[in-house]
Amino acid sequence: MSSTSQKHRNFVAEPMGEKSVTELSGIGDTLGKRLSDDGFDKAYVVLGQFLLLKKDEDLFKAWLKDSCGANAKQQKDCHTCLKEWCDSFL
Amino acid sequence: MPPIPDLELMSNRELVELLKEYGISSGPIVGSTRKIYEKKLLQKLTGEEIKSQYAPAPHDDSEEDVPPSPAYKDLSDSRSQPRKRGFRSGTPENVEPLNESYRRSPRLNKKPMKFTSTPIQKPGNTDQDSSKNSSSSGGIPLWIKIVLILIAIVIGYLVLQNMEISVDNNIPRGIEAEV
Numbered sequence: 001m002s003s004t005s006q007k008h009r010n011f012v013a014e015p016m017g018e019k020s021v022t023e024l025s026g027i028g029d030t031l032g033k034r035l036s037d038d039g040f041d042k043a044y045v046v047l048g049q050f051l052l053l054k055k056d057e058d059l060f061k062a063w064l065k066d067s068c069g070a071n072a073k074q075q076k077d078c079h080t081c082l083k084e085w086c087d088s089f090l
Numbered sequence: 091m092p093p094i095p096d097l098e099l100m101s102n103r104e105l106v107e108l109l110k111e112y113g114i115s116s117g118p119i120v121g122s123t124r125k126i127y128e129k130k131l132l133q134k135l136t137g138e139e140i141k142s143q144y145a146p147a148p149h150d151d152s153e154e155d156v157p158p159s160p161a162y163k164d165l166s167d168s169r170s171q172p173r174k175r176g177f178r179s180g181t182p183e184n185v186e187p188l189n190e191s192y193r194r195s196p197r198l199n200k201k202p203m204k205f206t207s208t209p210i211q212k213p214g215n216t217d218q219d220s221s222k223n224s225s226s227s228g229g230i231p232l233w234i235k236i237v238l239i240l241i242a243i244v245i246g247y248l249v250l251q252n253m254e255i256s257v258d259n260n261i262p263r264g265i266e267a268e269v
Contacts, residue, residue: 006229009229028147030147031147034144034147049122049123052117052118052120052122052123053117053123053126054115054116054117056115056117059117059126059127059130062126062129062130063122063123063126065142066125066126066129066142066143066144067144068144068147069142069143069144069145069146069147070146070147071146071147074147
């Protein structure tokens with residue numbers, strides 16, 4: 001069994017389309033609500049932020065921590081999820 | 091030590107220049123990225139850690155069990171105050187037992203969470219999509235694997251039983267034939 005979660009595998013398996021931000025690995029209901037309140041209600045909006053930060057891991061993690069209070073594991077999961085999605089589809 | 095410039099007053103261009111000076115490669119400075127770059131510059135200039143305005147999210151926030159990180163020092167009181175108070179008052183002593191209990195519980199929680207995670211985590215998709223995803227992605231659910239293994243063990247046991255009986259039956263026939 002790989003070390004990634006089912007949520008991660010589901011997300012990176014296909015184009016994200018209109019998936020909600022809570023479908024990102026590492027982002028659950030609480031973090032998702034905080035992000036939605038800031039306007040990041042869809043996964044593609046968070047993707048936009050990731051791309052604006054030039055896919056920089058540290059900056060993206062810092063932004064996640066600042067905007068919704070994600071802890072280190074959640075930051076890592078979300079970053080890995082988006083990075084792999086980009087490697088496949090971008 | 092040079093005086094710390096007021097980053098909020100600087101224009102986007104000036105911020106980009108300053109980031110270059112400090113060797114921080116930067117993307118565009120727009121509304122959503124500006125704050126992060128300001129914080130990064132502050133971190134470089136003052137050596138402080140970037141602090142989150144939020145208290146850390148509870149452990150159930152992602153599907154995996156995540157031990158709660160130590161309470162952050164919050165910058166502003168503008169949001170989610172009740173939760174902040176709870177975490178602020180949480181001393182390291184309070185946090186550590188929680189960490190331990192979460193570490194103990196992952197094994198217990200993982201199986202039930204896997205049962206419930208698929209319906210919960212996809213509010214936008216239909217049930218058909220989620221079932222298609224689980225079957226087409228190649229990840230066979232764990233419980234199906236366990237059931238298949240049990241069935242295989244049961245079949246193997248029955249086969250072995252039948253083999254022994256057939257051996258016993260053969261011997262008397264052989265003796266009878268010779269006689």
